[in-house]
Amino acid sequence: MPTTQQPNGLSSKPRCIAIVVAAGRGSRVGGDTPKQYLPIGGEAIVRRTLRAFCQHPMIDSVLPVINMDDADLFQNAAEGLDTLPPVSGGDTRQASVRAGLEHLAALSPAPDYVLIHDAARAFASETLISSVVEALGDHAGAIPALRVVDTLKREDGNGLISETVDRDALWRAQTPQGFRFPEILAAHRTFASESLTDDSALAERAGLVVSLVEGEESNVKITTPEDIAAANETLVQGEARTGQGFDVHRFCDGDAVTLCGVTIPHSHGLEGHSDADVAMHALTDALLGALAEGDIGTHFPPSDAQWRGTDSEVFLKFAADRVSGRNGRIINVDVTIICETPKIGTYRAAMTERLAEIMAITNDRVSVKATTTEKLGFTGRGEGIAAQAIATIRLP
Numbered sequence: 001m002p003t004t005q006q007p008n009g010l011s012s013k014p015r016c017i018a019i020v021v022a023a024g025r026g027s028r029v030g031g032d033t034p035k036q037y038l039p040i041g042g043e044a045i046v047r048r049t050l051r052a053f054c055q056h057p058m059i060d061s062v063l064p065v066i067n068m069d070d071a072d073l074f075q076n077a078a079e080g081l082d083t084l085p086p087v088s089g090g091d092t093r094q095a096s097v098r099a100g101l102e103h104l105a106a107l108s109p110a111p112d113y114v115l116i117h118d119a120a121r122a123f124a125s126e127t128l129i130s131s132v133v134e135a136l137g138d139h140a141g142a143i144p145a146l147r148v149v150d151t152l153k154r155e156d157g158n159g160l161i162s163e164t165v166d167r168d169a170l171w172r173a174q175t176p177q178g179f180r181f182p183e184i185l186a187a188h189r190t191f192a193s194e195s196l197t198d199d200s201a202l203a204e205r206a207g208l209v210v211s212l213v214e215g216e217e218s219n220v221k222i223t224t225p226e227d228i229a230a231a232n233e234t235l236v237q238g239e240a241r242t243g244q245g246f247d248v249h250r251f252c253d254g255d256a257v258t259l260c261g262v263t264i265p266h267s268h269g270l271e272g273h274s275d276a277d278v279a280m281h282a283l284t285d286a287l288l289g290a291l292a293e294g295d296i297g298t299h300f301p302p303s304d305a306q307w308r309g310t311d312s313e314v315f316l317k318f319a320a321d322r323v324s325g326r327n328g329r330i331i332n333v334d335v336t337i338i339c340e341t342p343k344i345g346t347y348r349a350a351m352t353e354r355l356a357e358i359m360a361i362t363n364d365r366v367s368v369k370a371t372t373t374e375k376l377g378f379t380g381r382g383e384g385i386a387a388q389a390i391a392t393i394r395l396p
C-alpha cells in the first residue's frame with residue numbers, strides 16, 4: 001500500500017494508529033511513581049512520548065494503554081494532548097498490547113497499520129517513526145534496530161567464556177514496532193498464552209516477514225535513575241532559541257474577528273487571505289523564526305489558492321510540529337494583541353487554552369496580553385489590529 005503524503009504533512013494514508021504502552025507500574029527509579037510519569041526536562045516522560053506520535057503527520061490517532069490505578073497521573077501528564085481515551089492494560093506488557101489491539105479491532109474502521117511503542121522511549125524522532133511506517137508498504141512488520149558493535153561472549157555458567165558469538169547478523173530491537181493491523185492482531189490472539197519479549201517476536205512466530213529499519217542511539221528506553229539523569233542532561237543541553245513575529249491586518253466589513261483561534265463578535269471583520277488571525281500569525285512567525293525556517297509565507301504562500309480561508313490553526317500546528325520534528329520543544333510563548341477594540345480581557349483564558357492545545361503544550365507556557373496605543377497610530381484610529389509574539393524553544 002503506497003504512502004501518500006500531502007504537502008506540509010496535512011494528511012496521510014493508509015490509516016495508522018500508534019499504541020503507546022504505559023501500563024507498567026514499576027519504578028526502578030525509586031519512589032511510588034511509575035517511571036513513565038516522572039519528569040524529564042520539566043514534563044512527564046509519557047507526555048513527551050505521546051506528543052511525538054500525536055504530532056506526526058503519518059499517525060492518525062494515538063491510543064494510550066495505562067494502568068487505571070494511575071488514571072489521575074495520566075490525565076495530568078497528557079493534559080491538552082489529542083489522544084484517544086486511554087484503555088486499561090493487562091498484567092504483562094504483552095497483555096497490555098493485546099488490550100490495545102482488541103480495542104482498535106472494535107473501531108470502525110479498524111486501522112490499516114499499527115505502531116506499538118514503549119512509553120519509556122521518549123526520544124523517537126519524526127524520521128524514525130516515518131521510516132517504520134513507510135517500511136510497512138513492503139512488509140507485514142518493521143522494527144527499528146541497531147547493529148551490535150561490541151564483541152559478544154557466551155558464558156559457560158561459571159563466569160568463564162565458552163565462545164565468542166558472531167555479531168555480524170545481530171541487531172538490538174527498539175520501538176516503535178510497526179505492523180499491518182490484521183496480521184499482528186491475529187498473531188497476538190494466536191500466541192496469547194506464550195510470553196514473548198516484544199511484538200516482533202509474536203509476528204515472527206506467526207511467520208510474518210518483519211524488516212529492520214535503522215534505529216537511533218538517541219531512542220533509549222528510560223529505565224534507571226542514570227537514564228533519567230541522562231535524559232535531563234540531553235534536554236538541558238542543546239540550545240535555547242528565541243524568535244519574534246509581527247503581523248497586521250486591516251479591518252473590513254464583517255461582524256466578527258478571530259484572534260488566537262477565538263471568534264469575537266465585532267463591528268468589523270479582518271481582511272486577509274486566510275482567516276486573518278493576526279495574533280496566531282505573529283505567533284507562528286515567532287516559532288518559525290526561532291527555528292530559522294522562514295515565515296508563514298514561505299510555507300503557505302498567499303499566491304497559492306489552497307490556503308484561501310484556511311483556519312490559521314493549520315499554520316501554528318505546522319510550526320509547532322516543526323519544533324518537535326527537530327526533537328525540540330517549546331519553552332514558552334508570549335503574544336501581545338494591539339488594538340483599541342474589541343476588548344480582549346474576557347477572551348484571554350479561552351485564547352490561552354486554544355493556543356496551548358494547538359501547540360500541545362500546557363497552559364502555563366502560554367501568555368496572551370493586549371494593549372491599546374492610546375488612540376495613536378493606525379491601531380489607535382481603529383484601522384486594523386496588530387500583534388506581536390515571542391517564542392522560546394529548545395533544540396537538541
Ligand code: MG
Nearest residue numbers: 247248278281
Ligand atoms: Mg497575517
